[in-house]
Amino acid sequence: MKENKTIGEILRENRAKKGLLLRHVSAKLDIDTAILSKIERSERKATKEQILKLAEIFDLDKDDLLVLYLSEKILYEIKDEELGQKALKVAEQKMKYISKNKSGN
Amino acid sequence: MKENKTIGEILRENRAKKGLLLRHVSAKLDIDTAILSKIERSERKATKEQILKLAEIFDLDKDDLLVLYLSEKILYEIKDEELGQKALKVAEQKMKYISKNKSGN
DNA sequence: ATATATTTGACGTTAATTGTCAAGTGTAAT
C-alpha cells in the first residue's frame, strides 16, 4: 500500500487542511496565485526555495518534501525515455560509488 | 569490480582507438572542436542527438551509451543534494509504479 | 622554430524557466 501523490497534490491538501487560499500562500511565496495554482496541478515545477517555504507554511518535514521534489525532478528528466529505468539504476550505482569515495567518509 | 568511467572518458578512449582527431569527430557532429573537447573532459554535457551520432561513429551500442548519458544527467540534477540517494530511490519507486499502470502492460 | 592538436575563456544566440497580468470559468449566495 504505497502512497503515490504528486507534490502538487500534497501541497493542495495541506493548504486545504490549513484553510488557506491560493492568495494567502502565494503571497508568502511572493509569486502570483497563477503559479501556485499551476504548481498544485503539476503544470509547473516549484523551485527548491519555494518547496522549503511551503514546508514551513504547512509544518511539513523539509527533508521529506525535498526528497519528493527531487524525485519528481529526476523523473522529469527521463519521463520520455525508454531507458529511464536502467539509467536510474546506473545512477544509483554511480551515486554509491561517489559517496564511498568521498573524503571524510 | 565495476567500471566507472565518465561518458567523456569513454568517448575519448574510443576516439583514440579509432585514431580520430577532435576535428574529425566534431565535424561529423557539426560543432566546434572546443565543445567536443569539453564534452570529453566532462566540462559540458552532450545533447542526446550528439550521443547517438557518437555511438554510430565509434560503433558503440546506442542503448548502452544512452543509459550512461541519462544516468549522468540524473546525477547532475542531484549532485549537490544531501538527499540525492533518497530521491533516487523514491524516483525508482515512482517509476515502477508508473510502468505498472501503463496501458498495454 | 614550425606545425599540429587540444584547451581555455570571452562572447553571442537560442531555448527553457520563472514570472506577471487580464480575461475566463465555476460555484455559491443573495
Add this chain to the structure above:
DNA sequence: ATTACACTTGACAATTAACGTCAAATATAT
C-alpha cells in the same frame, strides 16, 4: 440572474541556463 469570490487559463515579458563560435593560449612532436 447578478454579484462575489476562488481558482484557472493562456498570452506575454524577464531572467537564467544551455549551446554554440571564435581567437588566443597551451601542449606536443618534428
